[in-house]
Amino acid sequence: MSTVVGEMDHHDHHHHAPSGITRWLFTTNHKDIGSLYLWFSFIMFLVGGAMAMVIRAELFQPGLQLVEPHFFNQMTTVHGLIMVFGAVMPAFTGLANWMIPMMIGAPDMALPRMNNWSFWILPFAFAILLASLFMEGGGPAFGWTFYAPLSTTYSSDSTALFVFSVHIMGISSIMGAINVIVTIMNMRAPGMTYMKMPLFVWTWFITAFLLIAVMPVLAGAVTMVLTDKYFGTSFFDAAGGGDPVMFQHIFWFFGHPEVYIMILPSFGIVSAIIPAFSRKQLFGYASMVYATAAIAGLSFLVWAHHMFTTGMPVFAELFFMYCTMLISVPTGVKVFNWVATMWRGSITFEPPMMFALAFVILFTIGGFSGLMLAITPVDFQYHDTYFVVAHFHYVLVSGAIFSIMAAAYYWLPKWTGHMYDMGLAKLHFWASLISVNVLFFPMHFAGLAGMPRRIPDYSIQFADINQIVSIGGFAFGLSQLIFLWLVIKCVRGGEKAPAKPWEGAEGLEWTVPSPAPYHTFDTPPEVK
Amino acid sequence: MSIKLISALVAMAPVAAQARSQLNLTQGVTDISQRVYDLHMTIFYICCVIGVVVFGAMFWSMIRHRKSKGRKPATFHENVKVEIAWTVIPFLILIGMAIPATSTLIAMEDTSEAEVTVLVTGSQWKWHYKYFDTDVEYFSLLATPRQQIENKLDKGENYLLEVDRPLVIPTGKKVRFLITSDDVIHSWWVPDFAVKKDANPGMINEAWTKVDEPGIYRGQCAELCGKDHGFMPVVVIAKEPAEYDAWMAEQVAAKQRAEEEEQRLLAMSMDMDEAMELGERVYVGSCAACHQANGEGIPGVFPALKGSDMALNDMQGHIDIVVNGKTGTSMQAFGNQLTMQEIAAVVTYERNAWGNDTGDLVQAADINAFMNE
Numbered sequence: 001m002s003t004v005v006g007e008m009d010h011h012d013h014h015h016h017a018p019s020g021i022t023r024w025l026f027t028t029n030h031k032d033i034g035s036l037y038l039w040f041s042f043i044m045f046l047v048g049g050a051m052a053m054v055i056r057a058e059l060f061q062p063g064l065q066l067v068e069p070h071f072f073n074q075m076t077t078v079h080g081l082i083m084v085f086g087a088v089m090p091a092f093t094g095l096a097n098w099m100i101p102m103m104i105g106a107p108d109m110a111l112p113r114m115n116n117w118s119f120w121i122l123p124f125a126f127a128i129l130l131a132s133l134f135m136e137g138g139g140p141a142f143g144w145t146f147y148a149p150l151s152t153t154y155s156s157d158s159t160a161l162f163v164f165s166v167h168i169m170g171i172s173s174i175m176g177a178i179n180v181i182v183t184i185m186n187m188r189a190p191g192m193t194y195m196k197m198p199l200f201v202w203t204w205f206i207t208a209f210l211l212i213a214v215m216p217v218l219a220g221a222v223t224m225v226l227t228d229k230y231f232g233t234s235f236f237d238a239a240g241g242g243d244p245v246m247f248q249h250i251f252w253f254f255g256h257p258e259v260y261i262m263i264l265p266s267f268g269i270v271s272a273i274i275p276a277f278s279r280k281q282l283f284g285y286a287s288m289v290y291a292t293a294a295i296a297g298l299s300f301l302v303w304a305h306h307m308f309t310t311g312m313p314v315f316a317e318l319f320f321m322y323c324t325m326l327i328s329v330p331t332g333v334k335v336f337n338w339v340a341t342m343w344r345g346s347i348t349f350e351p352p353m354m355f356a357l358a359f360v361i362l363f364t365i366g367g368f369s370g371l372m373l374a375i376t377p378v379d380f381q382y383h384d385t386y387f388v389v390a391h392f393h394y395v396l397v398s399g400a401i402f403s404i405m406a407a408a409y410y411w412l413p414k415w416t417g418h419m420y421d422m423g424l425a426k427l428h429f430w431a432s433l434i435s436v437n438v439l440f441f442p443m444h445f446a447g448l449a450g451m452p453r454r455i456p457d458y459s460i461q462f463a464d465i466n467q468i469v470s471i472g473g474f475a476f477g478l479s480q481l482i483f484l485w486l487v488i489k490c491v492r493g494g495e496k497a498p499a500k501p502w503e504g505a506e507g508l509e510w511t512v513p514s515p516a517p518y519h520t521f522d523t524p525p526e527v528k
Numbered sequence: 529m530s531i532k533l534i535s536a537l538v539a540m541a542p543v544a545a546q547a548r549s550q551l552n553l554t555q556g557v558t559d560i561s562q563r564v565y566d567l568h569m570t571i572f573y574i575c576c577v578i579g580v581v582v583f584g585a586m587f588w589s590m591i592r593h594r595k596s597k598g599r600k601p602a603t604f605h606e607n608v609k610v611e612i613a614w615t616v617i618p619f620l621i622l623i624g625m626a627i628p629a630t631s632t633l634i635a636m637e638d639t640s641e642a643e644v645t646v647l648v649t650g651s652q653w654k655w656h657y658k659y660f661d662t663d664v665e666y667f668s669l670l671a672t673p674r675q676q677i678e679n680k681l682d683k684g685e686n687y688l689l690e691v692d693r694p695l696v697i698p699t700g701k702k703v704r705f706l707i708t709s710d711d712v713i714h715s716w717w718v719p720d721f722a723v724k725k726d727a728n729p730g731m732i733n734e735a736w737t738k739v740d741e742p743g744i745y746r747g748q749c750a751e752l753c754g755k756d757h758g759f760m761p762v763v764v765i766a767k768e769p770a771e772y773d774a775w776m777a778e779q780v781a782a783k784q785r786a787e788e789e790e791q792r793l794l795a796m797s798m799d800m801d802e803a804m805e806l807g808e809r810v811y812v813g814s815c816a817a818c819h820q821a822n823g824e825g826i827p828g829v830f831p832a833l834k835g836s837d838m839a840l841n842d843m844q845g846h847i848d849i850v851v852n853g854k855t856g857t858s859m860q861a862f863g864n865q866l867t868m869q870e871i872a873a874v875v876t877y878e879r880n881a882w883g884n885d886t887g888d889l890v891q892a893a894d895i896n897a898f899m900n901e
Contacts, residue, residue, distance in 0.1 A: 062683060062687065062688075063676070063677060063678065063679040063683065064677055064678060064679070065679065069755045069756060069757075069758065069759075070755045070826060070829065073752070073754075073755065073757075135828065136827045136828035137826065137827060137828020137829040138826075138828065138829070141754075141755075142752065142754075143752045147712075147713055147751075147752070149711070149712055149713075149729060150712040150713065150752065150753065150754060153711075153856055153857070154652075154711065154712050154754060154857075154858055156828045156829045157828060158828075237730070238728075238729060238730020238731060239730060243730075243731075244713060244728050244729060244730070244731075245726075245728055245731070278589075278593075278601065279595070279601040280601040280602060280603070280605070281603070281605040282605065283604075283605050283606065284605070284606050284611055285605070285606075286606075287606075287611050309715060309724050309725055309726050309750075309751075310726045310728065310733075311707075311725060311726060311728065311731070311733035311734070314633065314634060314637045317633060317637075318630060318633065321626070321629065321630075321633070322626060325622045325625065325626060326622070328618060328622065329615060329618050329619055329622070332614065332615075332618045333611070333614060333615060335582060336582070336614045339582060339585050339586050339589070340607075340610070341605075342586065342589040342590070342593065343585065343589050343593065343602075344589070344593055344599075344601070344602035344604075345589065345593050345599070345601045345602070346593065346594070346595040346599045346600060346601040347589065347590060347593055347594050347595060347599075348594070348595045348596070349590075357586070357590070360586065361583060361586070364579070364582065364583075365579070368575035368578075368579065371571065371575065372568070372571050372572065372575065375567060375568075375571060375625065375629045376629065376633050377563070377564050377567060377629055377632040377633045377636055377722075378553075378564055378567050378568045378571070378629075380564070380636070380722060380723070380724045381553055381564060381568070381719060381722055381724065383715075383724060383750065384715060384724075384750040384751060385750070445550070445551045445552070448551065448552050448553045449550045449551060449552070449553075449554075450554070450719045450747070450748075452717075452748050452749070452750050452757075452758070453752075454752045454757060454758075455748075455757060455758030456758050457677060457688060457758050457759070458688065458758070459686070459687050459688045459689045460683055460685075460687050461550055465550075
């Protein structure tokens, strides 16, 4: 028996990476696939960002200057779709691919060929979506939430491409999620019990279950849109016995857990970084795990808080208001735990820590506006205004994306084997921190003063605020090019990184050399 | 001196009020909107207090517990009592928030015993108001000139927030709104009333308000409803009951006059120049948003009229689609939106503008004949 195993090991070592394009096309290596995901998401971040620049340029002044309203709507729609499905979600999947096997002492993901496929269908999904912009009649222009009947009877024929593209994204996400779950359940090193797993692994484990639960719901929603538009069904058409509001129920039953899919892995990242740079163990590990699970569970009971103005019975409005308010309890526990971790620590401020601290503060601000939005009577005033735009950009940009930046700065030496340019990293941080607040904070005021979202032109009272916001937007967009330059520089060379470049870092990933060898943990480590 | 001072203060008061509302939620002009504003401020202040405590502790650590200050890390990593406290205390705060929120919400959703009822119907991209128990109904369209939007003229004070015919309601009476849509989902929003309700096609939502101060109140469509979502404002004028009654009587009389005028016009015919002039005006107001001023439409979304088979050949089909619309598309039925003369003129215009040059001249009587077929 042992000889057989020995032979297989031997065989594996000969199986080294082919070079050139085939290495990337046919790779089943979790590190290669992780890198592919991360580069893909960064490219999509820039593409979606360019669309945001178009939006901000048009909104720089009142009146119509640069684009037609129909094209403006395509920009807001595709910007949202690309940032959600193309930038944030693949970035987290990339991090999961790179880090989960190394964190739990596994040699690779459990299903490596499926891993290859789940990445390589993604570029096709987004090629289809982007190509639809060049169709006659333009791309999808109904908002990333594609409410029927605007997306059915009243949409252009690019809707069919949109539907197929979302289907492919969904298949990719589901396969990625299955891989994460199977890997975590089966491939932990001896002694790595569930309650010893790093929080990044825990939060991704829970996220993966959310993905499997809700991506099929999204697939159902887009399929019903397709058949309503082309095959004469009336799921969302009252004239045929359907219900346009039912679309929103189905969409948000997917959409709200989706919001947590985009933030739970962030919690895991920040829970790794804050203890490392406070040189102190994470406060309340068990309560962090339970809080994550509680947030995930509650996420299935709050979807209709996106729909308070659709005309629901008072009882339903009260139920969804109370459940939504409840979410702030486990979320609060997490923030308190991070602060308690820092308390009486020995703190230093390297770039990962800077982004993690900005995450905690700015995500909490987004949480406060979320709590305000939960209050149904006041939500009637906030709903579909820039207050909502400010809220979800605080949790998604200065929340999710800042945590992804923190993760990149934390693990970049492990990935490339080089230390990055600290001065450039700090410049990127301060430029991003200041511009992100100039960009999104004034949006709160615009929304409270009554500016609706998704409009290409506005009344003159909002002119000053929009000008400030646009300037912040251009600055934030440009700041991200610093990051691109920094990463390219770091990949190409730099000071040699030690196995553990951060004094207080904990975890199995720091026990292997930097850069991490192509195959790690062929023999599982012993976890005490 | 004191008179001067008072008049100066009075003059400044609206400016101050306006300046305040540019950064915060409006307090509005109804009892409900005031309660909503109070709720908003209460929760905002609670969030501020929590923020000061949490961020205070964070910054304290960042400043005092730094490695560069020679701090050695403590080793504690859990404390059940503290963890229970910061689970239970937020929960209690939430209950404190939920109580006033619940009572306000229940009051907002009580549409019973209204004295006036208005049916509000959204369509791409205008509002329609119909007063129950009368024949009075009309469309309310954006009144901002196209040139202001295209930056060819200076923008007015109420840029994008002005309509040709505002909704008029009486003060001091409970007014109920029944809200629905003819095509996609819209949302009828007047911030000063704290009323925002979606207009769903095929369904009717209810909302209500009771305004105490006469005035002009402006809002906008709040749900993305297609290309011109940003260009369908809501304007409501609240009048004293006596003035409101006078206005309503005037509307009823005007409606009657219009019907008589319509009958009179049936007997008259327009010449080509008259028809083209009126037709262009109607086209710009009702058709150009989709089919574009040059008649070329937007390929793949809104069909071109320039050189189209229908505009060149099929006269009956052309009248039919303008009068009855086309189900399953954005093309609305204009039979109840325009007078017969206007329909005749716009069909004539579409058949002769942009080089269509069919020479067809349609009269109001033709439309009347078509509608009575």
